Amino acid sequence: MNKNAVIYISMIAALGGFLFGFDTAVISGTVESIRSLEFGFGLTSGELGFAVASVLIGSAIGAWYAGVAAMKFGRVKVMLIASTLFSISAVGSALAVNLWDFSFWRWVGGLGVGIAAVIAPAYIAEVxxxxxxxxxxxxQQLAIAIGLLVSFISNYFFANIENSPNADLWGGLLAWRWMLLVEVFPAVLYGVMALKLPESPRYLVSKNKLEEAKKILIKYANEPEPELKIKQIQNSLGNLEEIVSIKNVLAKKTLFAPVVWMGISLAFVAQFTGINIILYYASSLWSAVGFSQGLSFAVPIGTTTIGVLMTVVGMLYIDKIGRRKLLLIGSIGMGISLWITGFIFMKANQVEGNLVLSPELSWSALISAHIFYIFFCCTWGPAVWVVLGEIFPNKIRTTGLGIATCANWIGNVIVTWTFPPMLQFLGLAPTYLFYGVCCIGSYFMVKHFIPETGNKALEEMSYSFEKP
Structure with missing residues (x-):
């Protein structure tokens, strides 16, 4: 096996994860600007939630159809579609003139995010x-974490060129608009690099391109008996036309439905850990508890640097410890750290409508929130995408992964859209305590419903998982 070759093509496929992470976090640096009447669109908290969530609505739709598109056109062509959508969105959202214009272009980018979220784990699992x-x-998760980090660094850079995210920079565009526009560069790179990728051998077998599939299995998967592997893939695919439609996959009459609902549950619950409220609203959250504007932009850079390092830790242990055990450890660690953060925020005082913590408590909140992020990045972050890439049988992998990822984005929409009103009407402390309860609940969901998927050939994956 050419180990370097399979790592190389996996890294290219994971560029979609980089854009996923970049697009997810870039909004953090623009939240206060687009809310502003002077520099943005003059939004209410509900409208702000919609503007942030529009990308997530697009992501849910993109994920829903990505699996079926990948079965029809191939994994690589669908990556090229995602690259195009990312590029268009970067330009459109940077030049938007009102809420609806901005939300539409963010929605277009969301289609790309949803597609990338489905295709990368499926493709990497298959090669x-x-x-x-x-x-x-x-x-995939490492690339997402790096995308988050680069996005926060980019936001910090543009916000500090003239010490304001609302400064008028080059081309008559405000700094916050440049934060959005710069995404066009990695988006184009993703498309160019995707052109160099070999197609998935499982897809090639499904299209009866057996010789091409054989070459890829030998080169990248080190298959000693590629003809036998192709036969196993053919058997696992069966009569493809009978099962790959979304309606059939979800129907109770098919024995694949239990596996699909496992994937849906895992993906949906992952959003209710609360991870994205920290990412999307990072700068405004830390401003709210007394950090200066410059520091509130800088803190997420430190956060995501830790995230990258902790994701590497998770990568090193995921094959040793197992996916399921990582998820269980993460649920407990995230829940406790969110509760600690929430209890700290309960001690904040209200001064002219703003939360104020003492310096000691501000840093305590920062540390406990980072402990939460560490647990997420080395457990749920990598494990969820690995499990979703593995759990579905060949016959329904991209379709099932698309449905599960759609559920992930629907959960993301709910969490993101409801967070500003929750913050306004309940306060920061109850909101964090609520998501801590959700994390503990995720422990019991994993314990009772999610099987271990590690160290199995993809052809072994079937609907007959027994409850662990």
């Missing part, structure tokens, strides 16, 4: 040998 699949599958 990787079983003993490397956990680590290579985790490249």
């Amino acid at each position: 990787s040998p079983a003993h490397l699949r956990g680590r290579l599958g985790s490249l």
Whole structure:
């Protein structure tokens, strides 16, 4: 096996995860600007929630159809579609003139995010040998974490060129608009690099391109008996036309439905850990508890740097410890750290409508929130995408992954859209305590419904998982 070759193509596929992370976090630096009447669109808290959530609505739709598109056109062509959508969105959202214009272009970018979220883990799982699949599958989450980091660094750079995210920079565009526009560069790179990728051998077998599939299995998966592997893939695919439609996959009459609902549950619950409220609203959250504007932009850079490092830790252990055990550890760690953060915020005072913590408590809140993020990045972050890439049988992998990822984005929409009103009417402390309860609930969901998927050939994955 050419180990370097399979790592290389997995890294290219994971560029979609980089854009996923970049697009997810870039909004953090623009929240206060687009809310502003002077520099943005003069939004209410509900409208702000919609503006932030529009990308997530697009992501849900993109994920829903990505699986079926990948079955029809191939994984690589669908990556090229995602690259195009990211590029168009970057330009359109940077030049938007009102809420609806801005939300539409963010929605277009969301289509790309949803597609990338489905295709990368499916493709990496299908080209990787079983003993490397956990680590290579985790490249998706590592790329997301790096995308988050680069986005926060980019936001910090543009916000500090003239010490304001609302400064008038080049081309008559405000700094916050440049934060959005710069995404066009990695988006184009993603498309160019995707052109170099070999197609998934499972897709090629489904299209009866057996010789091409054989070459890829030998080169990237080190298959000693590629003809036998192709036969196993053919058997696992069965009569493809009978099952790949979304309606059939979800129907109770098919025995694949239990596996699909496992994937839906895991993906949906992942959003209710509260991870994205910290990412999307990072700068405004830390401003709210007394950090200066410059520091509130800088803190997320430190956060996401830790995230990248902790994702690497998760990658190193996911094949040793197992996916399921990582999820269970993460649920407990995230829940406790969110509760601690919430209790700290309960001690904040209200001064002219703003939360004020003492310096000691401000840093305590920062530390406990980072402990939450550490637990997420080395457990749920990589493990969820690896499990979703593995759990579905060949016949329904991209369709099932698309449905599960759609559920993930629907959960993301709910969390993101409801967070500003929750913050306004309940306050920061009850909101954090609520998501802490959700994290503890996720422990019991994983314990009773999610099987271990590590160290199995993809052809072994079936609907007959027994409850662990």
